[in-house]
Amino acid sequence: HFYYNFYVYQYATGFASASYLAEKIVHGDQADKARYLDYLKAGSSAYPLEVIAKAGVDMTQADYLEGAFQVFAKRLEELESLVKQGVHRE
Numbered sequence: 001h002f003y004y005n006f007y008v009y010q011y012a013t014g015f016a017s018a019s020y021l022a023e024k025i026v027h028g029d030q031a032d033k034a035r036y037l038d039y040l041k042a043g044s045s046a047y048p049l050e051v052i053a054k055a056g057v058d059m060t061q062a063d064y065l066e067g068a069f070q071v072f073a074k075r076l077e078e079l080e081s082l083v084k085q086g087v088h089r090e
Contacts, residue, residue: 016068017057023071024056032056 024032039055049059057064 013059016065017052017059019071020064020067021052021055021057023067 021036025036035054035056039051042051042054052059
């Protein structure tokens with residue numbers, strides 16, 4: 001199934017939008033949390049791009065990808081810092 005129906009593309013874009021959305025929920029303001037609830041309430045009432053837009057993620061623009069890359073870079077820096085501190089198993 002790995003090469004079926006653009007699976008890798010769907011997985012990557014889904015992961016990027018989820019990372020961006022999670023960052024907005026955890027570190028955003030009350031409006032971000034309200035948009036997330038609107039997204040959840042929408043269910044499958046519209047096309048996926050329209051529904052995720054209710055959460056503040058416009059997947060027709062590059063902003064969410066750039067935000068996801070920033071989250072990834074931050075996590076990578078945290079990992080590198082932990083490894084330098086010796087917080088790992090051998």
